[in-house]
Amino acid sequence: MARTPEDFVAHYRKVTVNEKAAVQSHFNDLCELLGVPKPLDHDPSGTEYRFEKHVSKVTGKKGYADVWWRGRFGWEYKGVGADLKKAYQQLLSYREDLENPPLQVVSDMHTIEVHTNFTGTQKVTRVWKLEDLLNEGRRADLRKVWTEPQFFNPSRVIEQATVAAVADLAKISGALKDRGENPDRVAHFLVRTMFTLFAEDVDLIPEGTFTRLLTQAARNAPDFQPMCEELFAAMKVGRVTLAGRIPHINGGVFEDTSAPALSRAEIVLLRDAALRSWRQIDPTIFGTLFETVINPDKRWQLGAHYTPLADILDIVEPVVMRPLRAEWETLRAELAPVVVEIENARTHGGNLYTPGGLGQGQVDGAVALLTAFQNRLAAVTVMDPAMGSGNFLYVTLRLLLDLEAEVRATIRGLTANVAPQPRVSPRQLLGMEVNPYAHEIAGMVLWIGYLQWLREHGEQWPYKQGEEPKTPPVLDKLPGLRLTDGVMELDATGQTTGNVATWPAAEFIVGNPPFLGYSPMREQLGGEYVDRLRKAYEGRIPGFSDFVCFFFEKARENVADGKTRRVGLIATNSIAGGENARVLERILETGSIFRAWPDRAWIQSGAAVRTAVVMFDDGSDPERLLLRHEGDERKTETRQTVETPVARINADLS
16 A cells, blocks of 8 residues: 555556556555545445446446546546547546536556546646656645546636736737727737737647747837738738748638738737737637727627626527437437447457347447437537627537537447547537627637637647648638628618518527617617617517517527527516517417526626526427526626426516
């Protein structure tokens, strides 16, 4: 029994076996070394914390995870020198049976990898080698796997880093505006700059390309503008440069390749920003940068109504992911008998295809069903009708990729082969946005989020250094993201025609439409627009209704027409009263509200706003839940959600 770090390291440096007894001995010794509970000592019943946690056979070859602690981690061992990536893929396929723990740990006797699994966040991996356990600080951090899983949540650190990076760029924008530069040109320049900083940190363009350019320009400031414009021009079309091969980026972002002249002090500011790590930057915060650039009076257009991740998940999870996961669980149950037979044959070393037993056709059939479900996920369409800078769509994309990863891991387990490539992509997401800056940012946010997810999961990039430039471009235009008004039809010149907007078919609709009451509508949208809007919706939306009601009515219409399956939208809590409630009455006439938050806190531009969240469909979901928070609503880490089942949810959200 190892009593000191030195004893532990010396003992396990010699161990290479992988019998289950050795695995459990190692884990118990590790618990003693770190001063954390062992499974049997802490939970003799094994209901919360145990060795060999059983999972559904369809999810993996073994049928159990080596160690599990509810709400903290799943842990899978492999033999020394084995591919821990395969162990991680196995844990991915166990995820739902392990109740989606925040941490997924894979290890052998010499290496421990802790993979974060916080819903909707970027994935981060931390690694401990055997010798790291000699270091007291490294042991203290590893101990938090047992005692404080939230310590590993990357959101806080990533958000802090992103805010600092955005603040650096905001200084540049402030300086440019102060000397009279056109805000439009400044905004577009910063969009291109942000993506270039990200691209050089993830090797989309040769490492350090932009940083070296800034270092050179700091020596002679007039060189910045022509050198930067030359780099942007190369990213527009893709070409070989002195710095190396630049891929075809464009997608609209680099259509304009202009750059402003910068002073030496401004170039140094930009170089300091470039020295930050941009590979894990949180793209959902990008929109806040442009609130400092664009006229504050137009904030409502940009989606300054930035929504925290926890609030987005409270909508996307039940509206989009819950029905998709139900389909996945049904398929897993259907395939369970076939998979059990496959695993038994492999486990006992027998012939997989025996007379009277499992045939090749059954295996192929199981794989075909799984592949069909993967294709089903790749065909899901989700729309945000007032997408701002794309935050709802970004979170939805990551969740769809996560679910697809479980399906792909299951296919790999059945075929004993590599997992198929991801098919879920930003191209299946739809959105409408009236502001050109927000529209441009949204496309970039989705592509950066997609590239980050691929990188986190070790997947193949759509472009690698040394390859021919990719066609279409890395930032391929997303036709599903439309620069248009969400509730009124626009003509070719961008003027309203006076007709109601037409929405495309989308299986799911989620979002956070702008909050504007009667008076603010006239102030910010203009009296002529409001008069046309109210006339177009006459008989459907009462005359003094808030702006958000028009988005609810259009979503209701999509459901009633069979173009949309489920909807989840945020409004102020005033939607449940007065003339606003008429739109919820219409929803109940053609469908039902299956889940609602009648009143919850939300922060907008630093001020507390009381909101309502309404989720509705055509009446097919039998669930009816009213929800509220307990504790400090503004503290997403500690607040608790209370669900109250009811028989019906009324138009006043009672």
